[in-house]
Amino acid sequence: MPATTSRSLPAGVTLRLLRPGDGPALAAAYTRNRAHLEPWEPARPPEFYDADRQAELVATELRSHDDGRSVPFVLERGDRIVGRVNLSDVVLGAFRNTHLGYWVDASLAGRGVMTAAVEAACAHARDDLGLHRVQAATLLHNAASQKVLARTGFERIGTAPSYLRIAGRWQDHALFQRILHDD
Structure with a gap:
């Protein structure tokens, strides 16, 4: 997605690339x-x-984006950043893979915003980056995030013990993938 392109999502939210001046708005959102x-x-x-x-x-x-290693998106509503969607660790060659991460403002949770944003990010990975696969991981008890992944075509492929240090401790994660191309 070029820096000038954005996509409209539910609840008046727009998905766009991160910009150099976004630091203060991100600090406020976090x-x-x-x-x-x-x-x-x-x-x-x-x-x-x-x-x-x-x-x-x-x-x-x-x-990292300029080097082709990531695609950092923000979710924006009016003049406020209300979430993030990141494609990180972009690998080309025979793998053609990326990792997906995301969060949405508490006030917008459960309103379809993140489902639409993940779908748009996957379309970008497929259509603009030519990737074959997107992978994601959630804490085992993060049912809301797992529902987003299921609604957007991800399948659970396993469990990774002590996968990431979250909330101060190493925690197990459910692993998911979405295949973007059949060929």
């Missing part, structure tokens, strides 16, 4: 959703929620 996200993400130091730190992270993500 601060607003801190309690909502803490059970599902790595433990964050206090400076993670600062606009300056988010601006640094934006710059890092944009370099």
Whole structure:
């Protein structure tokens, strides 16, 4: 998806690429959703929620995007960032694979926004990046995220013990994949 292109989603939300000036809006979004996200993400130091730190992270993500290693999307409603969708670890060659990560603002959970955003990200991976496969992982008890994956064509392929350090401890994850091409 070129930087000037965006996609409309339910509830007046737009999916677009991350931009250089998004640091303050991301800091506000993470601060607003801190309690909502803490059970599902790595433990964050206090400076993670600062606009300056988010601006640094934006710059890092944009370099990764420029190098073809990732696609950092944001969900925007009006002038507020209300979520993220990331395609990371993009690998070409014989693998043609990426990892999917996402979150949505607590006020928009359960309204179809993330389902539409994941579908759009997968279409981008297939149509614009030419990828064959998208993989995702959720905590075993994250039923809401697993429903999003099921609704968007992902299949569960296994369990990874102690897969990621989430909420301060190594936790098991359910692994999912979506095959984008049959050939």
